[in-house]
Amino acid sequence: MARLNDSAQWIILMGFLVSFAIFFLAVVINQSTVVGQTTAESVLEFPKNDIRNIRAVALETSGIADEGDRLIVVEDITSIAQRRTHAIVSLSFVPADTRMQVTIHYNNGVTEFDEVWISP
Template identity: 45%
Template sequence: MACMNEDGQWIVLMGLLVAVGLFFLALIINQSALVGQTTAEGVLEFPKNDIRDLRLAIFDYYDSYEEGLTPLEQQHYVDDIVRISLERKNAVVHFWNTTPEEISGRTLCPIHIHYHNGVTKYDETVYY
């Protein structure tokens, strides 16, 4: 027994180290699925395109002022935007304009946009 060659013991030792390493890797991989899901959900939940579409619809509405809509038609237009946002996008939308202001030589109208879908709340004042 005393004369055995013990040169290969490091192989066994490395085996143990690799086993311990694999254990910790498994722990990390276990966490990664959950982290990936949370991040992906966060990105998917954010209604970027919904907000952009809404802004476009609101700008179209203010463009249509020049076509000479009657006050009743204007009211219907606003009601439609609000109703479609609620029906299709599940978002409570409210927008209004205040008196036009002179900004760098141009007359611009401040439009206030409010958007809330239970997860994301968005408020904007845009000079259009």
């Protein structure tokens, strides 16, 4: 009668280990298919330059003394923002003594920006 030879059990154990490893890798790879919008796209969507441009123009406009002239500029800014950058912008200027308080509101449906700026 042949004696039981079990000195090669490790081969079978290794086989189990390798197959479990492959199974887990398959699960991980399967997860990768369910990614739609990436972080990079979200970063690209952030309207940094739009907000900067509008802010710069708004601060520049606060130097215009005549209220009628200011309104013309504000109308232009809001109109351009709506048509070109697809954002709702509202600007208001409240003079107080020698200073000017500028309220900026920007909203493009994804990002909202609000600022109150007082001229020095």
